Amino acid sequence: MTGKELAEVTGGKILCGDPERSLSGCYIGDLLSLAMSRVQSDNVWITIQSNINIVAVASLTDAGCIVICDGFSPDEDALEKAKDEDILIITSEKSAYDIAKLI
């Protein structure tokens, strides 16, 4: 699955990053240290966290993308940083559970 496909399937919106980034597997969680140790390379990471630190976690774990769920949006500095680091961010109105079901 690519970022573009994920956005289509979940009705999400791509805010930055490469839409053709290939994705596999998924982790859901909002505690950064847990995400740090659990998110695997290419994973879809679903979270409600929206601050700049999610970009560092995604970058360090080689996450495929961050999906910010439940209608939350990334903070402005987080978005800027994600653009710099070429991290794919998708936002969705859906819950983490509903997004995961659709993957």
Added chain:
Amino acid sequence: MDNLKLHYDVNGDDFSVAGENSSKVKKMLKQLGFSPDVIRCVAIAMYEAEINMVIHANGGFIDVDISPERVKVELQDKGPGIPDIEKAMQEGYSTASNRVRELGFGAGMGLPNMKKYTDELNISTEIGKGTLVELIVNVK
């Protein structure tokens, strides 16, 4: 070949750049051709240690020493020290403030992650003086 040495200063209480040095080291290891496993271990352990410096210790400095056999990261802070290391090593134990928890930190996984993802973790701490954390990841 001489070891590659890197030095970074870490600002205290600035969450906007927290983890940036770990990202730099990760990129450097990638360029040097280290295996994804080694890179992942260094990145996770160093990130946790770097974040701890920002959350608990008002910053400090980091020295990284890279050789083909192992990656060593030393983090020195001038923070309050760790009163009970045994407790701090327990998963889920955290002294992080509510403000910090709202950002997604304070899961109490910092030191356990450092232990889990390194071959050697050495901590020297003195109350009121600071803490030195040494992380070593061997190249298998």
